Amino acid sequence: MKKVLFLMSLCFLTASCTTNPNGTKMDVSQEESKMEVYNRAMFNFNYHVDKYAIKPVAKGYKAITTQSVRNRVTNFFNNLTEPASAINNLLQGQVKNSGISVARFGVNTTLGLLGMFDVASGWGLSKKKNSFDATMAKYCVPDGPFVVMPVLGPSTPRYLVGYAADSFADPMYWALFDKQDEDWALVATYGGTALKLINKRAENMALLDNLEEGSVDYYATVKSAFLQNRQKFESLCSVKQEDTSSASSYDFDFDDE
Secondary structure (H helix, E strand, O other): OHHHHHHHHHHHHHHHHHEOOOOOEOOHHHHHHHHHHHHHHHHHHHHHHHHHHHHHHHHHHHHHOOHHHHHHHHHHHHHOOHHHHHHHHHHOOOHHHHHHHHHHHHHHHHOOOOOOOOHHHHOOOOOOOOOHHHHHHHOOOOOOOOEEEOOOEEEOHHHHHHHHHHHOOOHHHHHOOOOOOOHHHHHHHHHHHHHHHHHHHHHOHHHHHHHHHOOOOHHHHHHHHHHHHHHHHHHHHHHHHHHOOOHHHOOOOOOOO
16 A cells, blocks of 8 residues: 555656646656656666666576466466456446456466466457556546656656556455555565566566667667557547547557557
8 A cells, every 4th residue: 555655656746847846837858858867867776776686586586497487477467467457448448358357367366276377368368458557548648757766667657657556456455455464464465576576577588688788878778668668558549539529430449468
């Protein structure tokens, strides 16, 4: 709970950078200029945390596990995102996709051994990934300025709000909600978060190494790649605006794979 409130507070503090002290709105170039020094400093901090702490642990984790084991871990955490996908599919009017997400969670949690095996896909229930970030984009909520957050890395205010909102739909959050005073619950909470981070870092080891080696300015490369990836969300708003003139042609389908 404290983590979520902290993230949301950071979001709104970041979003406040879009206005000057006198209340006038700054243009995008002025926003980026004011944030550039901070972003580069925080990116450098994250880079060294990764280099001397996260990456070495991820290398060790990768050395003692097989690809099959890492796939099981990835599937487990992916399964925990199904409730959030179901809620956001519903918020976007995608009732069928919402039902599929619910069915996938039920099937994979039970027959798939807590989601470690994707049984549902074999039954024709393909993943319908969605997020509150995409829901806000669908309703034309601005993304806000690019900002680098401690440990989390490249972000935007809308991305952070979406991240915080989706965390409320995580089954582990509710399973441990009233047990935070118990030692085992703390171990499960922080241990699970650490495992998710290390597993994800291990699976993206080669990709990030290649990205860094091929970059003259690593920060600029990461920023460019992040913002290009976010363009897929912005198209949701433009589609909605274009289709408002004809209700019969409105297309709710969304694929965030």
